[in-house]
Amino acid sequence: MKLKIALVGNQNCGKTTLFNLLTGSSQHVGNFPGVTVEGKSGTIRQEFIPHDGSDEKHIEAELFDLPGIYSIAPYTPEEIVTRDFLMNEHPDAILNILDATNIERNLYLTLQLEELQIPMVLALNMMDEVVAAGNSIDVMKLQQDMQIDAVPISAVKGDGVSELVNRIIDAAVYKKKPAKIDFCEVGPVHQAIHSMAHLIADHADSRGLPLRYCATCLIEGDDSMVERLGINANEKDILGHITTEMERDAGTDREAAIADMRYAYIAKVTKNSVHRVGDTIEQKRSVKIDNILTHKYFGIPIFLGIMSLIFYLTFGVIGKTLSDWFSMGIDFVTGLADKGLTAYGLNPAFHSLIIDGVFAGVGSVLSFMPTILVLFFFLALLEDTGYMARVAFVMDTALRKIGLSGKSFVPMLIGFGCSVPAIMATRTLSSRRDKKMTIFIIPFMSCSAKLPVYALFASAFFPDKAALVMIFLYLMGFTVAIIAALFLKNTVFTGKPVPFVLELPAYRMPGVRSMALSIKEKAGDFLRKAFTIIFAATIVIWFLRNFDIRLNLVTDTSHSILAVIGTAIAPIFGPLGFNDWRLSTALITGLTAKEAVVSTLAVLTGAGTGAALGAAVASMMSSASALAFLTFTLLYMPCVAAMAVTRREIGKRNAFGAMAFQTITAWIVAFIVYHIALLF
């Protein structure tokens, strides 16, 4: 028997840390049953000691990491996912984790969860911080008032976790449902809930829905519940009466009345069990840190400084060194394979497929991996310490002007390094509209892979003004992103931006284990992509480059299918001033990785590298068309790796939309740049 356990809790309560601690390396990403959302689950490894002496020791439990939420009212996508999972999937138990330093607000979700009548255990996390501050929580008293098991733990230190696992499995095996669910004081709200429960008891019963939960949902005005329960017009009428009467007697509206009822009950419970002397050490420290990091004048400069440092370390020092070593390793293995295949006497076509196609293609993408992982290490650090929420706080106003929220800023910045991690980082955005819009404009931030292209053209055409050209391109990418966002905001994504309601958690040292797992997960994600989509794409490009339209192997690329396609599409670039099949072909191969533009030009011109290549390129076009070509390279659709993650994050249709949008924008802007440049 495998038990299903749902891990539910507020944001910033240490849920992920606990999940990592409990499931370790067994976790995997997959579609959650009952809801069409991807999420993580994993097996709890600890052995269970049954309290009745039976020998069911080898119970396995699958833990589902549900999104961090503050309520299960179905308003945000995360809330809907959690609610649907709990109601449709009937987990054997809920593991509700709470931030004990902020127990009052955390218990609100607990009260809602209890109404679902699913066996449940509370994990009071960060109990060590509560104790260190001289505060205390009387766990026995709390258990008594809430009529539910509670275990004090520290997920970061691992304290209390084995006891927690025992209790949760115990609750799941013996189906210990929350005993007390009547949280209302006698009064109008209490009356309304009980009349409502009476009215719908049969409906809820026949559909196997938790009665009390349905009753409160109806009072709060959740219309989906009316349908779900199959309530007829007559009953709906009575239902309306009950709520209006309650609103009149309580002197407030239905939503506020229910929320207030819950918070009033919590106040009663915490008065008995929570003894608070003052803020925790972490909270006091956070105030001091915030005095600097979100300072009125220093806040933004400090943020830009931190980001520059991360970029410098990632793309200048650590990541680059690691990537260089890594590509040396790849080159070495490629060399070995090359020699081995030659010695074996493999058919030259296959030899070329393996070495020039697979090894070169996948290898060039793989060599990015260390850089991306280093970047992700820093980002995980910003996220886990709590700084990311401050970035959103500081930058919100600026982003709001272009129809996004502060939460989109960091993904956009990462885009200057590489679009792949940038697009993956949009997962932290809660609104799907914001996420799509951010992904649409991220590739306009000039990624580091485009640098070799800029370097080649800048030195060939503008040897004295190379730096100026680079700055021009970076600024143009940023400007186009802003204009594109404004355009999208008023056309495709007209929806209202979600309100910006964000908790600022206390600054904390991140858990080493959690960080390591998060990096490992990103690496796995990247590797899977490298060996599926990117692998296929490189083979396709290799094939196009090495065969002619009659499927004969060619020695001269100018006769290949790729050249034919390049020649066919070259006229499209006529208005941009570069009607040369070699340039259009380079743009196609640039889709595998943007540096490939340079290597393709090297092959097609036969000029090799360095100054000779520069001279060859210079003979192909004017400097105005060179600027247009650079502009197009900067803005057109990103490489396959980025497209693959885009597709994964926002689906096939949106991904195609993004590609078309970016390429059309690139053409238009390049056209404008070319014609302005012609004037000089």
Added chain:
Amino acid sequence: MKLSELMPGQGGCIKVVGGEKALRHHLLDMGLTPGTQITVRKIAPLGDPMELTLRGYELTLRKDDAAMIELADKPDLYACASCSASCPYHSLEKAKK
């Protein structure tokens, strides 16, 4: 007075939470119920959003959304009509009676 009109360091007792349905519900769930004590800790460097302290935690809210939250005027305790049992002023008044 509206929450959005407060300066850093100032606070008050929430009287009415307004706004569009989903946002309002979210705010209520986050503990911004009538009768809750709330303080403005800081305004972001660019003038918006605001950092608030309530129920022992920190929350940020844009001024436009904070304008939907009406505070009770401190001197007039009875203005806080829909005040809950968890409101410090309210319970103080109750005790006096």
